[in-house]
Amino acid sequence: MSNGTPTYDAAAVEAARQADWLERRAFDTPAPAEGQAAVYVKPSSPFTSGNLHMGHVRDYAIGDAYVRFRRARGDAVLFGFGFDAFGLPAEMAAIERGVPPAEWVERCGERMLAQMKRLGFSFDYERAFYSSDEEQYRWSQWLFLTLLEAGLIYRDDATVDWCDTCQTTLAALQVEDGRCWRCHNEVRLIRRPTWFLRITPYLEENDRNLERFENWDELSLAAQRYILGRTDGVELDLQVAGGGELTVFTPHEGALGQARFVMLSPRHPEIERWVSGGVVREQLDELRSGGWERSARDAAAVPVIDTGESIALGAAGAGEPLPVLVSPIVDARYGPTAALGMPAVDEADAAIAARVERLSDKAQVEVDPNEAVAVIDAETRPARRYRAFDFSISRQRYWGTPIPVVHCEDCGAVPVAVEDLPVRLPRDVEPTGEGNALGERSDFVETACPRCGGPARRETDTLDCHFDALWLWIPAAVPPEGRSEAMFTHPELRRWLPSERLVAGNDSGGFVFDQRVVTKALRDIGPLDFLRDGEPFAGCLFHEMVIADGRKMSKHLGNVVDPDELVGRYGADTVRLAVLYAAGPAKTLNWTDGALRFASRFLQNVWQYVHGRIAVAAEAPEDPEAAADTAFMRERLAKWCDNGVGRITADLEDLQMHKAVRNVTRLFERIQDFEKRVVKRRGELSRDDADALLEALALLGEMLAPLAPHIAEELLIALRGTDAESAIGPWPQAEAAAERRTVPQAS
Numbered sequence: 001m002s003n004g005t006p007t008y009d010a011a012a013v014e015a016a017r018q019a020d021w022l023e024r025r026a027f028d029t030p031a032p033a034e035g036q037a038a039v040y041v042k043p044s045s046p047f048t049s050g051n052l053h054m055g056h057v058r059d060y061a062i063g064d065a066y067v068r069f070r071r072a073r074g075d076a077v078l079f080g081f082g083f084d085a086f087g088l089p090a091e092m093a094a095i096e097r098g099v100p101p102a103e104w105v106e107r108c109g110e111r112m113l114a115q116m117k118r119l120g121f122s123f124d125y126e127r128a129f130y131s132s133d134e135e136q137y138r139w140s141q142w143l144f145l146t147l148l149e150a151g152l153i154y155r156d157d158a159t160v161d162w163c164d165t166c167q168t169t170l171a172a173l174q175v176e177d178g179r180c181w182r183c184h185n186e187v188r189l190i191r192r193p194t195w196f197l198r199i200t201p202y203l204e205e206n207d208r209n210l211e212r213f214e215n216w217d218e219l220s221l222a223a224q225r226y227i228l229g230r231t232d233g234v235e236l237d238l239q240v241a242g243g244g245e246l247t248v249f250t251p252h253e254g255a256l257g258q259a260r261f262v263m264l265s266p267r268h269p270e271i272e273r274w275v276s277g278g279v280v281r282e283q284l285d286e287l288r289s290g291g292w293e294r295s296a297r298d299a300a301a302v303p304v305i306d307t308g309e310s311i312a313l314g315a316a317g318a319g320e321p322l323p324v325l326v327s328p329i330v331d332a333r334y335g336p337t338a339a340l341g342m343p344a345v346d347e348a349d350a351a352i353a354a355r356v357e358r359l360s361d362k363a364q365v366e367v368d369p370n371e372a373v374a375v376i377d378a379e380t381r382p383a384r385r386y387r388a389f390d391f392s393i394s395r396q397r398y399w400g401t402p403i404p405v406v407h408c409e410d411c412g413a414v415p416v417a418v419e420d421l422p423v424r425l426p427r428d429v430e431p432t433g434e435g436n437a438l439g440e441r442s443d444f445v446e447t448a449c450p451r452c453g454g455p456a457r458r459e460t461d462t463l464d465c466h467f468d469a470l471w472l473w474i475p476a477a478v479p480p481e482g483r484s485e486a487m488f489t490h491p492e493l494r495r496w497l498p499s500e501r502l503v504a505g506n507d508s509g510g511f512v513f514d515q516r517v518v519t520k521a522l523r524d525i526g527p528l529d530f531l532r533d534g535e536p537f538a539g540c541l542f543h544e545m546v547i548a549d550g551r552k553m554s555k556h557l558g559n560v561v562d563p564d565e566l567v568g569r570y571g572a573d574t575v576r577l578a579v580l581y582a583a584g585p586a587k588t589l590n591w592t593d594g595a596l597r598f599a600s601r602f603l604q605n606v607w608q609y610v611h612g613r614i615a616v617a618a619e620a621p622e623d624p625e626a627a628a629d630t631a632f633m634r635e636r637l638a639k640w641c642d643n644g645v646g647r648i649t650a651d652l653e654d655l656q657m658h659k660a661v662r663n664v665t666r667l668f669e670r671i672q673d674f675e676k677r678v679v680k681r682r683g684e685l686s687r688d689d690a691d692a693l694l695e696a697l698a699l700l701g702e703m704l705a706p707l708a709p710h711i712a713e714e715l716l717i718a719l720r721g722t723d724a725e726s727a728i729g730p731w732p733q734a735e736a737a738a739e740r741r742t743v744p745q746a747s
């Protein structure tokens with residue numbers, strides 16, 4: 001390089017900054033000072049089933065930019081996470097490699113942590129944890145017992161896939177085209193008892209709170225609404241011939257007269273009343289064992305049972321009695337309820353009616369306006385239904401939190417006492433995918449009944465990792481040394497909760513929904529009573545995924561972009577800046593080298609320019625006459641800077657990092673423009689102009705620091721001639737912040 005400008009060596013810069021951060025313990029979670037805001041930013045919890053991928057890089061680059069901004073603004077920040085370490089993907093990967101899952105998970109976790117550090121993510125790494133650690137899953141067990149006692153966990157039959165050869169149940173992801181992933185034999189469905197989480201008591205509150213959310217972006221709100229599956233309509237009570245009433249729902253309030261049938265969910269609480277006939281009962285049993293839980297909303301294919309029963313519509317029993325049907329399409333549309341079928345106004349109902357013999361004629365009946373009037377005397381009331389429903393939380397897998405329940409022949413299912421937790425998972429198991437790895441361990445299974453002391457067997461189902469995830473946002477807010485004693489009651493929870501912002505992938509809606517349910521349950525039970533609205537996250541940003549060549553990245557397609565390789569070639573700052581710049585969070589990021597080239601060129605330019613100007617400034621002469629002549633240019637530069645600060649601050653506040661990157665590049669152009677104009681007018685920079693230029697570049701460094709932290713800090717050190725800690729000042733205030741949107745953009 002000319003003029004002795006140091007070359008931009010990303011690897012050297014990044015290693016130096018990272019060593020300095022470590023030495024200064026720059027990202028330890030601070031105790032907030034009086035009046036200082038405590039901000040807990042929750043990134044997604046990675047699964048320990050491989051390496052860090054580009055989706056993680058996107059997630060953490062957004063979150064990290066935000067927390068660095070908040071720290072610079074003077075807030076006390078907690079940025080911590082834990083690994084979602086239990087679960088099937090980890091178990092399957094371990095089986096493939098012939099190692100115990102415990103070992104595999106640890107290996108993955110360590111590698112991912114190293115990758116995160118190399119990318120410069122400013123987590124409080126000492127707060128990182130694994131959900132598979134005994135200290136963690138002990139609290140998953142505590143949560144299970146607590147919810148069980150509150151009546152929010154229950155046991156019921158569910159349909160699962162079963163492989164006769166492997167003698168094991170299979171998860172959906174282990175079934176490929178109806179065959180076992182391991183032995184390729186056909187699988188069949190069986191019914192077996194499993195544990196369910198009851199979420200229905202909190203659906204309405206989860207719905208209601210959505211209206212009040214302020215810092216939730218559209219993607220995350222849409223995900224919550226989709227999972228709720230709310231339908232508004234009316235309900236009315238129909239008189240059952242043998243006495244009693246049946247409440248039915250319809251979204252088509254104005255078309256009651258068009259009702260042609262009543263359809264019940266197989267999970268309707270009064271279903272037994274309607275399936276008394278032998279044949280009908282058989283049909284229902286068959287439907288239940290046929291895996292209807294996952295049946296689609298496809299009205300042409302979904303199972304439908306005609307109970308042979310009928311019920312009259314309207315208080316006076318006006319019109320012809322309506323046939324009563326049973327079908328899981330009710331669940332798929334409205335949840336476990338009863339609904340009116342209206343073929344004339346509802347396409348799905350029409351498709352159902354066409355498949356039921358008793359209805360095939362009537363379904364063709366054209367809309368008769370008089371008929372609607374005939375039953376308008378039926379008393380309706382506004383009602384709503386939610387598709388979201390209780391779900392199974394237990395799996396027949398080894399690698400999960402053991403369910404703290406013991407089965408005794410005399411006492412039945414008996415919960416383990418809280419003081420006897422944890423029920424330890426044997427860690428030296430090498431599952432093969434055959435049989436039940438836990439069930440075969442007599443040292444695990446055989447135990448004494450907590451109630452009568454007689455011989456008993458431990459539950460060999462484990463909790464689905466979805467259950468661990470219900471509270472995976474809590475441990476980071478508790479200092480590691482406090483976790484064994486007071487995970488859910490630690491005083492610091494009040495400091496950090498609710499989390500100021502969750503940053504997660506757009507596929508996390510289900511997790512978030514259920515975390516919101518459990519927070520409300522724990523509020524009502526007691527430990528989280530200080531979260532009055534029962535919400536774990538005050539704000540939420542969902543981002544779309546990263547794809548390549550317009551397709552999902554997969555080994556199979558050979559289009560996987562490896563973050564390690566990119567960091568090795570370009571440096572962490574370039575990769576981070578490229579990921580942030582390439583797309584707004586709500587858009588799928590289609591990875592191309594274009595963004596990378598842009599980021600690389602930009603950082604190179606800034607590096608060269610800053611070092612070049614430092615050299616020029618050292619030589620700049622005092623020249624009062626020139627300074628007076630260019631005063632208006634310095635004023636304009638100050639305005640540009642102020643305007644840039646205002647815009648970038650707003651972008652960072654909204655986590656719209658792609659906009660922040662663009663505004664940083666614009667600010668850089670303006671600063672260069674200032675120099676060009678001064679030189680054009682005066683031939684060189686005077687002392688005053690050079691000082692103004694360096695000051696503007698330092699400001700640019702501050703703006704760049706959340707987005708490309710290593711290089712920004714290094715440049716600030718060079719510009720200010722101090723160490724890193726004092727080189728990075730507090731976040732600049734835009735003086736014209738209030739009028740920033742009215743200040744016209746300079747061309």
Ligand SMILES: [Zn+2]
Pocket residue numbers: 163164165166167180181182183184185
């Ligand atoms: Zn098999």
Ligand SMILES: [Zn+2]
Pocket residue numbers: 408409410411412449450451452453454456
């Ligand atoms: Zn017993």
